[in-house]
Amino acid sequence: MSTMKALVYFGKGNCALEDRPIPQIQDPTDAIVKMVKASICGTDLHILKGDVATCTSGRILGHEGIGIVQSVGSSVKSFNPNDKVIISAITSCGSCKFCRKGMPGHCVEGGWILGNTVDGLQAEYARIPHADGSMHKCVRGATEEEQVLASDVLPTGFECGVLNGQVQPGSTVAVVGSGPVGLGAVVTAQLYSPARLIVIDLDQNRLRTAKRLGATDVIVSGPNTVKEVFALTDGEGVDTVIEAVGLPKSFELCQELVAPGGTIANLGVHGCKVDLHLQRLWDHNITLRTRIVDASSSQMLIKMLDTGKLKTDGILTHKFKFGDMSKAYDTFGNAAKHNALKMLIEF
Ligand SMILES: NC(=O)c1ccc[n+]([C@@H]2O[C@H](COP(=O)([O-])OP(=O)(O)OC[C@H]3O[C@@H](n4cnc5c(N)ncnc54)[C@H](O)[C@@H]3O)[C@@H](O)[C@H]2O)c1
Ligand SMILES: [Zn+2]
Ligand SMILES: [Zn+2]
Numbered sequence: 001m002s003t004m005k006a007l008v009y010f011g012k013g014n015c016a017l018e019d020r021p022i023p024q025i026q027d028p029t030d031a032i033v034k035m036v037k038a039s040i041c042g043t044d045l046h047i048l049k050g051d052v053a054t055c056t057s058g059r060i061l062g063h064e065g066i067g068i069v070q071s072v073g074s075s076v077k078s079f080n081p082n083d084k085v086i087i088s089a090i091t092s093c094g095s096c097k098f099c100r101k102g103m104p105g106h107c108v109e110g111g112w113i114l115g116n117t118v119d120g121l122q123a124e125y126a127r128i129p130h131a132d133g134s135m136h137k138c139v140r141g142a143t144e145e146e147q148v149l150a151s152d153v154l155p156t157g158f159e160c161g162v163l164n165g166q167v168q169p170g171s172t173v174a175v176v177g178s179g180p181v182g183l184g185a186v187v188t189a190q191l192y193s194p195a196r197l198i199v200i201d202l203d204q205n206r207l208r209t210a211k212r213l214g215a216t217d218v219i220v221s222g223p224n225t226v227k228e229v230f231a232l233t234d235g236e237g238v239d240t241v242i243e244a245v246g247l248p249k250s251f252e253l254c255q256e257l258v259a260p261g262g263t264i265a266n267l268g269v270h271g272c273k274v275d276l277h278l279q280r281l282w283d284h285n286i287t288l289r290t291r292i293v294d295a296s297s298s299q300m301l302i303k304m305l306d307t308g309k310l311k312t313d314g315i316l317t318h319k320f321k322f323g324d325m326s327k328a329y330d331t332f333g334n335a336a337k338h339n340a341l342k343m344l345i346e347f
Contacts, residue, residue, distance in 0.1 A: 003015025006060040006123035007325045011146055012050035013202035015061060017325055023127035023223040028073035029093075031131035032263040037144050038065030038121050038165075040324075040332045041089075041152055042179050043269055046246065047116075051271025052312045055288045062122030063089040064151035066144055066347075069135075075200065076131045082136040086302065087121060089114065089152035090295040092133035094290040097131070100126070106290035110134065112292060122325065124347060136298055141306035145316050149184070152343070154301045155313065156267060156293040157244070163297075165265035167192045172233050174198040174257050176221075177244030178206040179335075180342040181275060183213055183315050185242050190214050194240075198232060200225060200253070205339045226256045238262060243316060248274045255281060263287040317341040 006020040013339045014190045017236060023032055041064055047055045055061075069083045079085065091110030092099050098106035105111050110130050114120040118129065128134055138147055160186055167173055168330040175182045178201035189197055198217045199210035207218040219228050237259035243251050246268025254264050255277050264286060276288075317340050328343045335341065 003321065004124035007062065008101045009047060009055060009059045009061050010058060013048060016050060016072050017323070020060065020123065022125045025071060025073045026127065026265070027129065028071045029080055029130050029132065031071055031076055031135065032070045032129045033067035033087065033128055033135075035065055035121060035124060035126060035242060035347045036263040037085070037148050037300040037347070039151070040122075040328060040343045040345070042181060042246070044115070045269060045333060046269045049271065049332070050265050052116065052161040053270065058117035059115065060123050061115045062120035063112065063116070064153070066138060066146060066147055066151075072131060072317065078132045079135060082137040086147050086150050086298070087128055087135065088134050088295040089156075089299055090126070090293060091130050092295070093130045093273040094133040096269070101292055102296060104133065104296060105294040107200045112313050120295050120345070122345065124322070126156070130277050136302055139302055139306035146305050146312055148344065149180075149312055149315060149342070150171070150298055150302050150305060153180045153184040153291065154188065154310070154312075155295045156181050156190035157186070158297050158301060160267035160291040161185030161242040161244065161265050162189045162197050162292050163191065164263075164267075165242050166263050166287075167194055167240050169193045170195045170298055171239040172196040172198070172259070173240045173242070174200060174202045174229060175210075175242045175244055176250050176254055177268065178203065178210045178218075179244060182242070182244030183210060183341070184269070185244060186210055186213050186215055187310055187312060196232060196238070198229060198238065200229075203336045205336065206341060209341060212314055213311060216244050221253070225253065229257050233259065236260070240265065242316065243268050246270050248272065252277070252331075258284065258286050259303070261285045264291060266290045316344045319344045
């Protein structure tokens with residue numbers, strides 16, 4: 001057998017399953033992985049909307065999943081055939097100036113390339129460049145489903161949301177966007193014991209999951225959202241506001257919610273220009289931070305999954321066979337209609 005099925009992006013609004021050659025080792029640092037489980041990300045939806053210019057027609061999508069190593073290049077040291085691995089959304093060479101600064105998201109030969117500038121994980125097989133720095137061994141203490149969340153959802157929520165947002169014990173936090181990544185921030189923010197953890201979304205079902213995962217308060221986004229958040233925070237606004245949507249409207253809401261001295265941590269992928277209201281914020285002593293996930297926390301988060309220290313129940317809501325990818329995209333793209341959060345794809 002020399003061909004496989006792969007989900008290929010064909011330009012704005014268009015993707016389909018296609019036969020492709022099974023990838024082969026190209027560089028000594030590569031691994032070839034047979035996919036076992038994968039998922040679809042909000043970022044894949046941004047690609048389909050045409051928001052991500054670097055991802056061009058013909059690209060196999062996907063940057064989240066686990067699989068079994070089939071073969072490794074001659075210089076791969078940490079993995080062998082038959083290892084079950086979590087593939088990180090971020091590829092890291094480990095030696096370029098950005099990797100050495102602790103910013104593999106900006107790796108000169110890597111970063112977010114899978115399902116973007118090189119073929120990704122929504123395929124029966126995938127080639128993983130810089131395998132040593134871009135994969136983690138699966139653990140026994142967590143399900144495959146939970147470990148799929150370690151590719152992107154958990155490290156992004158934690159690094160871009162919680163760490164960049166400087167969540168502190170006893171502080172107030174608002175997460176705007178209760179999608180899987182926003183929920184990743186909800187789960188990992190609790191490692192720092194904030195006094196209030198407010199989650200805002202348009203989708204009641206997603207808010208119910210946020211509540212189950214530890215949100216202290218949930219708010220259906222609407223004309224009174226700012227008032228409601230101020231009522232919960234002694235009229236001050238929140239110390240940390242995490243933008244986990246990627247739209248002008250939600251980023252503008254974050255600017256209204258941040259307390260004096262607070263931090264806005266943007267993790268949403270934005271496809272168009274957004275206003276920054278300095279006429280109001282210039283004297284608020286705020287910090288605005290942006291970040292692409294580095295996945296530098298993945299090993300720690302996987303350890304916590306292994307020992308049951310992170311609760312992620314309810315983030316994965318739907319399972320699809322790989323042959324039904326178009327149904328999976330349709331369900332994820334119309335999440336509110338289907339009470340959907342994260343799609344699990346089984347090969
Ligand atoms: N920075 C990074 O490295 C990185 C990594 C992964 C994902 N992302 C981005 O993170 C964001 C979230 O990803 P996801 O997979 O959870 O996406 P998602 O699309 O499933 O979730 C977005 C949520 O925002 C809600 N929403 C929409 N408009 C809103 C509004 N006005 N107010 C409040 N909520 C609103 C939606 O109902 C939905 O629940 C996306 O933009 C994704 O591209 C960034
Ligand atoms: Zn993702
Ligand atoms: Zn690098």
